[in-house]
Amino acid sequence: MTARRATIERRTAETDIRVELDLDGAGVFEAATGVGFFEHMLHQIARHALIDLSVSANGDLHIDDHHTVEDVGIVLGQALREALGDKRGIMRYGHAYVPLDEALSRVVIDFSGRPGLFFRADFTAEKIGTFDTELVREFFGGVAAGAAMTLHMDNLAGANAHHIAETLFKAFGRALRGAVARDERAMDALPSTKEHL
Template identity: 50%
Template sequence: MSRTARVERTTAETKVLVEVDLDGTGKGEIGTGVGFYDHMLNQIARHGGFDLTVRTVGDLEIDAHHTMEDTGLALGAAFAEALGDKAGIRRYGSATIPMDEVLVQAAVDLSGRPYVVHDEPALAPYIGPVYPTSMTRHIWESFGYSARLTLHVTVLRAARPGATPDAHHVVEAQFKAVARALREAVSLDARSAGVVPSTKGAL
């Protein structure tokens, strides 16, 4: 069974191509024009075990918002398409990931019901020259809406006591945690092969 998808999204602001293989090897080929965002999407590929191609051309002369939002929407749509009817998947996944002083928890339910809860402390406004840290929540909301999943991302620890959070570490730990939670949720469960994991019979 092939669990792959190709999604193209074109607007007056962006042109996005996303290809995903849920049963890949963690290979990422990412290019959005936002360097730190590329780095984060590579975390999704590597730690999720997904083969992921993302090519986005956006109106970065304005700012990074449209580029990042539309990429998240296309990525979510690709995950939803690749999952199909979700028969035989585990459905739920969670991960608690440390990154030096940072600790992040992510939990996923491939429920068909878009709902995102995101809890992080105040961070420096930018990582690198282009990535606004205010967009991290919006990325998860865009992805969760299009993928039709429930996602909780919580920064349990952001810094040593009295220290200022390192925004790079805080955001990167989130992407790694979500990747690991997704890896578990999309994995096939031999105990329920061919069965949709819901008493409703559909997700």
């Protein structure tokens, strides 16, 4: 069985990022980004998607976290796209509902080849610690673009901003796990009647 791994590096004037992932991992995670809450959220993706994920990022944090968070999203998306190869034999679609106390979020993924983020979440606070909650959308916009996936994210309930964010990241991980799973009934088939993704 072909290994589904990727390593992507991206350097700009604002960030220097390296992402390594293994889609058939066990949820092993390591990160050094300088953004603590963001690393906590990335860990949720790795654990709930059951992918091994390593992220290192050196960004212009003296300005703010924006470039680092968005660019990690882009590179993570590119790594997902490379690791999936031609997408033969995958489920393609994944969805999950995840609660955390009063918060509930739904995420639906389609590795369609058509990038798009449809994000419906209103945070109850502008910051979680020092982390700007608007960066959740920026991160997932980068992931969707880099992976060429259609990504729907809806927060359905929640009062605590930390809980809202965490349900979105966990639900993304669970949906990702389903979408990249191998389809034992169609291992050599492309999951599209167009024969192109």
